[in-house]
Amino acid sequence: xxxxxxxxxxxxxxxxxxxxxxxxxxxxxxxxxxxxxxxxxxxxxxxxxxxxxxxxxxxxxxxxxxxxxxxxxxxxxxxxxxxxxxxxxxxxxxxxxxxxxxxxxxxxxxxxxxxxxxxxxxxxxxxxxxxxxxxxxxxxxxxxxxxxxxxxxxxxxxxxxxxxxxxxxxxxxxxxxxxxxxxxxxxxxx
Numbered sequence: 562x563x564x565x566x567x568x569x570x571x572x573x574x575x576x577x578x579x580x581x582x583x584x585x586x587x588x589x590x591x592x593x594x595x596x597x598x599x600x601x602x603x604x605x606x607x608x609x610x611x612x613x614x615x616x617x618x619x620x621x622x623x624x625x626x627x628x629x630x631x632x633x634x635x636x637x638x639x640x641x642x643x644x645x646x647x648x649x650x651x652x653x654x655x656x657x658x659x660x661x662x663x664x665x666x667x668x669x670x671x672x673x674x675x676x677x678x679x680x681x682x683x684x685x686x687x688x689x690x691x692x693x694x695x696x697x698x699x700x701x702x703x704x705x706x707x708x709x710x711x712x713x714x715x716x717x718x719x720x721x722x723x724x725x726x727x728x729x730x731x732x733x734x735x736x737x738x739x740x741x742x743x744x745x746x747x748x749x750x751x
Contacts, residue, residue: 562670564588564720565639566647569632571598571618574607576651581608583654584647587665592643596632633726640723645669645680647720648727655682655719661750669720672748679725681747684716685709718745 566584570577577595584593593611597604599618616631636646649655655665662668672680686709718727725745 562645562666562673563592563643564645564647564666564669565592565594565643566649567594567596567632567635567639568649568651569596569598569616569628570601570604570651572601572603573651574603577604578607580649580651580654581611585611587655588647594635594639596635598628636721636726637724644673645720645722649719653684653719655751658750662748665751668748668751672746673722677746678723679718679721679727679745680751681717681745682719682751683747684712686712716747 564587566588568577568580568584570580581590581593581595590610593608594614595604595608595611596614596616598616600615605613614635616628632648636648639646647655657665657668662671669680721727
């Protein structure tokens with residue numbers, strides 16, 4: 562199974578490094594796509610082996626709408642080469658419960674069997690209450706957050722396949738068949 566991961570960043574160097582290592586470990590570094598909002602050579606230095614695309618930064622009016630549409634088009638293009646595409650912000654990290662799934666790819670494969678077209682994840686705002694905790698060193702996200710609060714704001718679509726794209730916090734169906742023939746799920750343990 563081939564899965565790609567897309568993110569977009571403007572500077573955000575520390576988070577991009579963490580995103581790169583986290584998703585590179587999940588899907589393979591050669592399957593990462595970094596979209597820079599304005600050319601930034603440091604993005605390329607931080608993420609060797611990933612594919613890089615630059616969107617111009619000169620236009621900030623209507624930025625969010627333009628960003629969403631451009632990333633959706635990239636995601637749809639990648640369906641020609643991948644079974645599924647993850648699309649998350651540079652500060653969003655997916656984990657699976659190891660008591661339920663052996664891996665992230667295993668979670669997606671299991672849910673592909675039941676015609677799932679888009680996956681949602683239970684979102685947590687993570688933080689560290691102890692200011693003396695130095696866990697925020699290095700790229701390993703699972704070692705950083707010591708506390709987390711579940712929130713609907715961060716529970717959103719994170720991956721899709723075929724004609725579905727991640728758009729804002731939902732999954733947008735762009736195909737020609739009736740929407741309710743496709744499944745959108747939040748798998749246990751994601």
